[in-house]
Amino acid sequence: MKSSDFEFLKLEQNQNRVSVLTINRPDKLNALNRSVLHELDQLFQMLRSDPKTGVLIITGAGEKAFVAGADIKELSSLTKQQGESLSASGQAIFDQIESFNKPVIALINGYALGGGAELAMACHIRIATENALIGLPEVSLGLIPGYGGTQRLPNLIGKSKAMEMILTGQPIKAEEALNIGLVNHVASTADAMGYTVNLAEKMLKNGPLALEKAIEAINSVYSTNSYTKEATLFGQLCNTNDFREGTNAFLEKRNADFKGN
Ligand code: CO8
Secondary structure, eight states, X not given: OOGGXXXXXXXXXXXXXEEEEEEOOGGGTTOBOHHHHHHHHHHHHHHTTOTTOSEEEEEESSSSEEEOOBOXXXXXTOOHHHHXXXXXXHHHHHHHHHTOSSOEEEEEOSEEETHHHHHHHHSSEEEEETTOEEEOGGGGGTOOOOSSHHHHHHHHHOHHHHHHHHHHOOOEXXXXXXXXXXXXXXXXXXXXXXXXXXXXXXXXXXXXXXXXXXXXXXXXXXXXOOHHHHHHHHHHHTTSHHHHHHHHHHHTTSOOOOOOX
């Protein structure tokens, strides 16, 4: 498979070994449907041994969003088993990103919500534009984060703040994300790509094997996480009326009326 075969991903590679991957589904704010996830899986397998990629930057097409989450239309009809299985397969893809053998930087250029925030958290470093909004609003849909967010968010910012973000479902602005350590740097929209490429080039001056082993060593600190538990709980919620109500309310552009069953 060649990168030009992808429908929802755009890959730009140049001489300096900094590659830019754009999630390209702007009419749906780059929401992650099954096809996008499948393409991400294929692309990461392809780039592992690609000499033209030394550092990968991931961003979203358009001016509004990095990624606005998993595709809620697809989620809305999931059964318990399908929910658990989709959660587990997405977790495996995001794990592939986190354990990629070269640095991966998320350039968060707008909304990074739900699965979009989880994608950014699976990357090694996050740069945000000033207009970025980052959050895990799944509880507003009667769900929980299912692509590793319940595990990676506390790892990145601590349990207390992670509880607040996940239980309120409220997004935070770039500046707050910087203050709590969720992103590494905030830049204006005009400067963000230049800053990120510059950061990538600093990394590329170093030994590639050392970069790979540094990523592996740092990741090993966080190797006891309970992703299976997250997928099981996500699946259980797919069996509830609250989940049907929450996702249908979004699709019908109205507020959800949860009954707790
Ligand atoms: N899924 C599907 N479609 C979406 C999504 C999404 N997550 N986000 C936006 N869209 C679509 C809208 O439906 C709309 O489509 P259309 O034009 O056909 O009506 C289009 O994108 C543009 O969106 P809006 O008109 O809503 O744009 P606004 O600027 O008014 O609002 C927001 C932008 C605030 C970002 C709003 O779109 C929004 O709230 N989106 C949903 C955010 C959200 O709740 N994300 C979390 C989703 S759940 C999730 O990610 C779970 C991850 C774990 C999954 C685990 C296993 C399955």
